[in-house]
Amino acid sequence: MGYCKPYGIKFISWTIVGGFAGTIGLDPHLLYTLSAVQILALLNRLDVLDIEMISEYVAGLQNEDGSFSGDMWGEIDTRFSYCAICCLSILHCLDKINVGKAVNYILSCKNLDGGFGATPGGESHAGQIFCCVGTLSITGSLHHVDRDLLGWWLCERQCPDGGLNGRPEKLADVCYSWWVLSSLIMIDRVHWIDKSKLTEYILNCQDSENGGISDRPDNAVDVFHTYFGVAGLSLMEYPGLKPIDPAYALPVDVVNRIFFSKF
Amino acid sequence: MHGQPRKPLRVKDAAAAAAKASNLRDLQSQLLHNHQHRLYTKEAIAASSKLLEINPEIFTVWNYRKLALQQNLKEATDSERIKSLVDDELRAVEIALRANPKSYGAWYHRKWVLSQGLAEVDFDREFRLLDQLLKVDSRNFHGWNYRRFVAKLKGLPEVEELKFTMDMINTNFSNYSAWHSRSGVLSRLLSKKAEGFAEREKILTEEYELVSQALFTDPSDQSGWFYHLWLLDQTITPNEVLLISSWPSHDSDCVLSINGNAAYCKSSEPIRSSYYFMSTGKLPVVLFFNQTVKGVNSSSVTVNSMFAKNEDLVWRPLLPTKSKEAACWVTYLQIPDLQLSDTKVYRVEVKLGHSKDILSSSGSEFNHPLHFRFTLTLNSDSLRDTRGESVDELFVWDDGGSSTLESNDLVSFDQLKLSEDHASAFSKWQLETISNEINLFKELSEENCIFVKLTLARLLIAQDAMLSHTIPPVRLIRLRDVLELYDDLVQLDPRHAGYYEDERSLVIMNQVTFDDKSLSSHLSHSNNYISSKLHPHVCLQLKSLSLTRIGYVERLLWVHTLDLSHNKLRSIAGIEALQLLSNLNLQNNQISSITALEPLKLLSYLRVLDISFNKIGAHSVDTTRYLFSSPLTHSINVKDKKCFEECLQANINVADNWEAIFLFSELHLKQLDVKGNAVADEKFRDLLKKVLPTLTWLDGERL
């Protein structure tokens, strides 16, 4: 549908209902809708979007209890709350949903260890914590978080090898460099881990011959872990990398442009 | 991709991978074709099953199957046919889970199918599936979530779930998922006072025994320690909401002198002859509770004074967010422009707890109505002659050479004389349990186990806090032991040094503010203005204490001049409680961003601020970005900010300077020191002059 000339990107996976799918022919989903909006924000081409239609699609997925379904089939998960709220915030359309209810749903997924799960009662998991803390950050609701309790749980994710895991008693994995670090930064507790050891761990996961970063040292690299590795290094102010925003997962200058360039 | 070894692709493997990819592509295009043309034949559905076997992660395939099921159900006439259609779906999920037991799409498909209520659910089959899965991976959170779903669908009582967690823990103590589930189920049963769970203290004691077994089986395993931390929290949470301090304090006398548009307030307590600088006649009344509460308003708190009608007073939580809950609350009494021809004394009375509005987040009520009084003396004589110029003079921070106060200069620091019939906020069981745990961990603390030492430190701090709330307060001087424990921990576990330093910092704050004696050694009397005619200030000197954060602010509500220079402060969170603060020295600390100064916005009397020689502007990552009110968090609307518009017109780059614009435009500073920060260049100084029109002194130079 949209066609961004300077970059040659064709957005034909945009479906008639207003959401984006992973690729042409698949069904739309909040996960891909957020990715599409983030990519366009990165390219400074949000103007190609029919913002009205997309925000209607996203807002239409909010349920009575404030939660969000990922698509029309109704799977509920705090990941989808984050997708919806991050997406609407970037598009300046948060007023289309009930933010108070959305925040309350996130809080209903808060656990006694200070973390957050996918649904009420779900075990705390670093990825899920990122989504919930991100949602609370974007909605200015971080005062609901016990930052010392959650910070302690998160900083205990650092394993003796310097890497971060996603849950207690699990192995370290480069992707948690993003989920854990960004959450620690949002609640101002990132100084509770050893950054130099984590930097070392991420660099050890780099394929020094062919490039790319893997989940653990000497494993096969992929785009996913390469992104999270680089993003993690950026969150630790590794020289030569652009700073990245911990809540919107976009470069800081892009986020500043979204919120301050209109005026 | 997880757990795949990095190795060069061999020719044989490459060929196999290509064949696999081509097969996957064929199946995918077949599915897309069927999906698009709504073909739901047996063959089409079988092809989708094949695709799911290889890749169960494509949402669209599951969506296709849901549509197919809906379509085929329309043509199904007998219950046998319906049952077989449902069975096909359940089997597809089972096959997919064999390929990937963590497939979101597969688990949700099963939930969706069962939720349709098409056929009777075979619960034995569901629990068998779960048993198999959790046997392979007892931490599979999809499995645990699905178990909660099935239990709810079946209407299984929660006691059964609690039993299940016990079975899982008995199989393997190191199962965080089981401990997590147990904490959730148990706290629901306790709060409902379900049958067999009415005796909270007995149940919790049993849990302490259970978790001790786990801790001593493998002290390096985190699962038990997090459960223990939760139990500890259950044990030390106060049963009641109490008011632990206020400003003004009970029976105190504030002397407020108005001169031009500046006013000074002197309080007889806790320090004699101290004067408070105030902008116009606005007197704060501050309440500090022992925990976070909501519902402080003009019906739950009554203020009788001649200055304002009680119902016109607005109480606000002192937190730099849009929170409706806080431990510390404030309201302001507007002292009208009185022609001060003579001295007048006014009585103010504050009554609390005559309604049930004040509630803690755990649901405890404020049960003990109490009231306190203070007098306000409006006085024109004593200060009139000497004060005229003071507003424009440079405030010079004392270098510590001036006299410290003798402790007999102080009256009492007991901020509130609570009525004697006040019950203790903690039960005998609470106190005993903590003391038992302390004995238990003391025996073990000789070994260098990080968790043992940390838990012991937490227990000692908890005990100290509990006993200091009893009446009369019992104070244990165990703080030195706690500091030693944290020193050990920094050595043993340098990864978490930052955490231990933050905890240590609170212990130091506790030590310093502990009682009159310790506090008075940190107070100094000095002339901070060049013109010595001015009344000396009492300054709280908390310099060079290695503080990384502040705490125990409820003991410092009366402070108006505070020197925190030469510490390692990264954060000043909590300082907003010090409503009288007018002079603040943060020179030589570790503050790394402007957003970290957000709490200052709540200090309406702040006039003198020194943030020189910090790290502002030296870091690319801002860790307080989301604790700051801004458009990023939808807590400020740029359109409401006039200064923002002005900065735009003055060609200031607002995208790079919004933090400074939002912060400083809310302050009313007369004197500011920013030198020695990476951010403080000439452009930044110009910006400050623009957004701070009240500023007279910048970096020691008169503007």
Ligand SMILES: [Zn+2]
């Ligand atoms: Zn990973």
